[in-house]
Amino acid sequence: MKAIIHSLIDTDAYKLYMQQAVFELYPTCEITAEFRCRNSENLGDYVQSIKQQIDGMSCIQLTDDEYLFLKSLNLFSDRYLNWLKDYRFNPDQVIVSNHSGKLNIQIKGLWQETILWEVPLLAIISEVAHKAKQIKTNEEMVDAAVIQLKNNLELFKEKATQLKIDLTQYRLIEFGTRRRYSYAVQSEIIKTLKQHSLNVAEHFFSGTSNLHFAHLYQLKPIGTQAHEWFQAHQQLAPNLQVSQRFALSQWLTVYPTQLPIALTDCINMDAFLRDFTLEFASKFKGLRHDSGDPIIWGEKALAHYRKLGLTTHDKSLVFSDNLDLLKSLTIYEHFQGQIQTSFGIGTRLTCDIPGIKPHNIVIKLTSCNGKPVAKISDEPGKIICTDKKFISELANAFNIQV
Secondary structure (H helix, E strand, C coil): CCCCCCCCCCCEHHHHHHHHHHHHHCCCCEEEEEEEECCCCCHHHHHHHHHHHHHHHHHCCCCHHHHHHHHHCCCCCHHHHHHHHCCCCCHHHEEEEEECCEEEEEEEEEHHHHCCCHHHHHHHHHHHHHHHCCCCCHHHHHHHHHHHHHHHHHHHHHHHHHCCCCCCCCCEEECCCCCCCCHHHHHHHHHHHHHHHHHCCCCCEEEECEHHHHHHHCCCECCCCCHHHHHHHHHHCCCHHHHHHHHHHHHHHHCCCCCCEEECCCCCHHHHHHHCCHHHHHHCCEEEECCCCHHHHHHHHHHHHHHCCCCCCCCEEEECCCCCHHHHHHHHHHHCCCCEEEEEECHHHHCCCCCCCCCCEEEEEEEECCEECCECCCCHHHCECCCHHHHHHHHHHHCCCC
């Protein structure tokens, strides 16, 4: 198989945003991250192909054109971008093995270096596994994905018309890099969204989380921070109880106004809101949902803003948990007129092909500076931690049940 990853910026924007923050604040911090497959598929059968792809990434570097694109975003310092020009993927940081069909992957090393492995590695695993079982040509698979998207856009538009929903404030963001069927499919999906979004509503397609495709198709790259930012601060903060507040504060140190959306579910929404004080709620423009019931979550966010005495019409809720177009429409209708909303849809765009089952795969931090970290979230099935004692400590620190 040919190389799957060709560009250093074929990744989610927030990986570079976080990398710069780590580069500035925690250059000596070391982490461990581990792969999880949330279903029972035997991805271990593809270990050799995955290793070959990983080894091939060592020659990837930031191009001059990509450097200028990143510089034009006015988010990155010259010091960081010059360091990034010299950055190279180090395959020695990734340990891959097959345990009776189960794919095991562990990533270890300096956080500022290893942070870029997660997204392209997941894209590699997904594409390798899909291509191994593919019975049609690449072109046929791309065509099938595009036809499915166009059909879904028509159904979305018809449903909105039927329900008399005004779509002028609807905003779609493409979030599909990690579990895409292939690079080619994601490319055509984004191109199709750009070409056909006006058929649905003006400003319907807001951009993509993928920096490479944002550059390629002249779109807005969208993202802020991920769970790992809050996880790592469980060990970087002065103590566990203040770790979320410390993570938020440190983010504002690097990005005081530019990247103002906060992720809420590293612990759970209730624990997050207890730490999301008036100071933070005023400085951050909005919140991102990634687990649990989206309506309940959004109502909690609205109630919190109102309790703090803040108007909600200039705030934003970004929904990004297992969405498809019709599900997003239901959420949009519920919150319309109360608060701004946008919808990060990933797998249901870039791996939505009849007969194809997407892979439910993630890579998450498990330790920071040799000590355990955890992600609990608002869904029990999304808990990630290798140390049960630490889960108990975290639950006690934030007064939650696990």
